[in-house]
Every structure is written in structure tokens, then in C-alpha cells.
Amino acid sequence: MRIGFIGTGNMALAIIGGIIKNGLVKAGDIIAFDKSEENLKKAVDNFGIVGTRNNIETVKEASVLFLAVKPQFYEEVIEEIKEAVSDSQLIITIAPGKTLKWLEEKFARELKIIRTMPNTPALVGAGITAVTPNKNVTPKDLDLAMDIFNTFGSGEVISENLMDAVVSVASSSPAYVFMMIEAMADAAVLDGMPRAQAYKFAASAVYGSAKMVLETGKHPASLKDMVCSPAGTTIEAVKVLEKEGFRSSLIEAMAACSKKAREL
Structure with a gap:
């Protein structure tokens, strides 16, 4: 299993750090791209992960894909990668405001998507992540996602209508x-x-x-x-x-x- 990250900001680094520290996968099985060369270099140097040349390369090599860019860049990134994403991939988002319906419309096809909302205590392994899967996510997919979230705190499955409340309370x-x-x-x-x-x-x-x-x-x-x-x-x-x-x-x-x- 290879886990890919589009974006290597603080939250992505917290997730990457938790995954490696808890041995869920090896550092070499985590790939990432960031338009900021400085951010990507920091991730590669600090954790020993593999930097890719672009978003498409990240998508093609990952079985689990985190969209870890800011909400305002989601539409642009999805437009770029949607043809490269495969039906078998598990896509995990961490942006507030981007609903499952919105994500499904932007990808324009049936995919396995999990909408999540983590928080910054993830940086010290004490985060809590709200988790909402779409109808295409299997129990096995969800278990895998929860294993990832538990490496940097804990995960909690909620109904999507509560996601905005999670933003304010967590x-x-x-x-x-x-x-x-x-x-x-x-x-x-x-x-x-x-x-x-x-x-x-x-x-x-x-x-x-x-x-x-x-x-x-x-x-x-x-x-x-x-x-x-x-x-x-x-x-x-x-x-x-x-x-x-x-x-x-x-x-x-x-x-x-x-x-x-x-x-x-």
C-alpha cells in the first residue's frame, strides 16, 4: 500500500508523522507533491518520504490519496487529477466546507471518498478526526482510514450534517x-x-x-x-x-x- 499526499502543509505533516511513528507503512511507501518546493523538501527531509514530480504522478502511484491543499484550491486540483484517479483508489479530503456531494460532482464519477476534519493537536499525536464516508466506501476501506487516523490521535465516524459543528467544536x-x-x-x-x-x-x-x-x-x-x-x-x-x-x-x-x- 502506498499513501499519497497532494499538499504537504502542517496537517499533512502531522498525518505523515503519525503514520510513520506507528509503523502503519514505511516512509518509502508515502509519496507526496507540493507546488511549494520548500514545503515538499521539508517533508522529504524530515520524514524520508518520496517526493514526486507532480500531482498526476502522486495519483497514479497511490492507493490511498489525501487531498491536503487549502479549500480554495480543491476545485483546481480535482480538475487536474480527476481523469487520473482510479475507481479502486480511496480519496480522503481534509477541507472544511467541501461536502461529499460537491466532491462527487467535481470528480463527475463514482469514486470512494471519505470526507474528514482533523485538528491541529494531531501534530502531537492527540488529534481527533471526524470521518464521513460516501456510499462507495466499503467497511474494509473505512477500517483502513480509521487505522490511519488512529496513528495521530483518534477518529470518530459522524453524519455529514454534523461536520460544520465539528469545525467549531474541535x-x-x-x-x-x-x-x-x-x-x-x-x-x-x-x-x-x-x-x-x-x-x-x-x-x-x-x-x-x-x-x-x-x-x-x-x-x-x-x-x-x-x-x-x-x-x-x-x-x-x-x-x-x-x-x-x-x-x-x-x-x-x-x-x-x-x-x-x-x-x-
């Missing part, structure tokens, strides 16, 4: 969390803590809290109540967050994110 949300960590660290610095130490404490608290949600199975509100002692420091902070619209700000931001994803 794909874009690391930015919100980074902003929160930065603000938490700023407050700790204001209280006299060295900045490097402040980032470590803030990030560790967020990491541990997320792990508690995933591993205890308890409702986040219940876990919050565990921290809030009567007349204590935490409930005082929670009161300020509620007054300043912490929850509503997040909800409104995510709604705007989902709306933008639908417009792409």
Missing part, C-alpha cells in the same frame, strides 16, 4: 483554548509568576481537566462543582466568568465559526 477550538491558556498565564504573571512557569501551570491544568472529562465520564458541570468549595476561591472566579459572559462568548464564537464553515 478543528478551530484549539485556538480558543490557546487564548485561554495565554490569558491564564498573563494573570499568573500579574501575580508574580515567571512567564515560562505560568504557561506550564496553565497548560497542565487545561490538559488535566480535559483528561478528567474523557476518563471519568462525568458531566463537566459535576467536575466543576467538585472544585467549587462553598465560599471558596474557585466559586468567586466562576462568578466573575459568568458575569462577563464566558459561556455565551464561547457559544457565540462557535456559532460564527460554524456559519463560516458552511459558507466555504
Whole structure:
């Protein structure tokens, strides 16, 4: 099996790194092309994969093909490669806004396509990828795709109508969390803590809290109540967050994110 990538940006590199680290295939069985010579050289030098001369060569040599270019370039790339794609190939997309219907119309024939939406924690092996196969994808194809996604985090099959929600709750949300960590660290610095130490404490608290949600199975509100002692420091902070619209700000931001994803 050879896995091909059209585009070698950060997300492609995260996927490639996970595949190689977990031994799903060898580096020499991963091929890629990028119009940016710098990006392609980085991928080849860092991972030992095989660089190709163009997109068509990548398509012809790959059994699994990732379209890892930005959404605005999808139509151009599909127009270029659609005649070279074979019926047996598994095509995996990672672009927001590009629905299965849109993809099928652009390829203009019956193909095996899986629409996905990963997120940047994939760069550290902690990503979560939403997965929606079209009707031509077999259970064996889907198992193979899930094996790939599990090398850099985990995969979750969802109905396609939820994909825009995934963009806001998982794909874009690391930015919100980074902003929160930065603000938490700023407050700790204001209280006299060295900045490097402040980032470590803030990030560790967020990491541990997320792990508690995933591993205890308890409702986040219940876990919050565990921290809030009567007349204590935490409930005082929670009161300020509620007054300043912490929850509503997040909800409104995510709604705007989902709306933008639908417009792409």
C-alpha cells in the first residue's frame, strides 16, 4: 500500500508523522507533491518520504490519496487529477466546507471518498478526526482510514450534517483554548509568576481537566462543582466568568465559526 499526499502543509505533516511513528507503512511507501518546493523538501527531509514530480504522478502511484491543499484550491486540483484517479483508489479530503456531494460532482464519477476534519493537536499525536464516508466506501476501506487516523490521535465516524459543528467544536477550538491558556498565564504573571512557569501551570491544568472529562465520564458541570468549595476561591472566579459572559462568548464564537464553515 502506498499513501499519497497532494499538499504537504502542517496537517499533512502531522498525518505523515503519525503514520510513520506507528509503523502503519514505511516512509518509502508515502509519496507526496507540493507546488511549494520548500514545503515538499521539508517533508522529504524530515520524514524520508518520496517526493514526486507532480500531482498526476502522486495519483497514479497511490492507493490511498489525501487531498491536503487549502479549500480554495480543491476545485483546481480535482480538475487536474480527476481523469487520473482510479475507481479502486480511496480519496480522503481534509477541507472544511467541501461536502461529499460537491466532491462527487467535481470528480463527475463514482469514486470512494471519505470526507474528514482533523485538528491541529494531531501534530502531537492527540488529534481527533471526524470521518464521513460516501456510499462507495466499503467497511474494509473505512477500517483502513480509521487505522490511519488512529496513528495521530483518534477518529470518530459522524453524519455529514454534523461536520460544520465539528469545525467549531474541535478543528478551530484549539485556538480558543490557546487564548485561554495565554490569558491564564498573563494573570499568573500579574501575580508574580515567571512567564515560562505560568504557561506550564496553565497548560497542565487545561490538559488535566480535559483528561478528567474523557476518563471519568462525568458531566463537566459535576467536575466543576467538585472544585467549587462553598465560599471558596474557585466559586468567586466562576462568578466573575459568568458575569462577563464566558459561556455565551464561547457559544457565540462557535456559532460564527460554524456559519463560516458552511459558507466555504
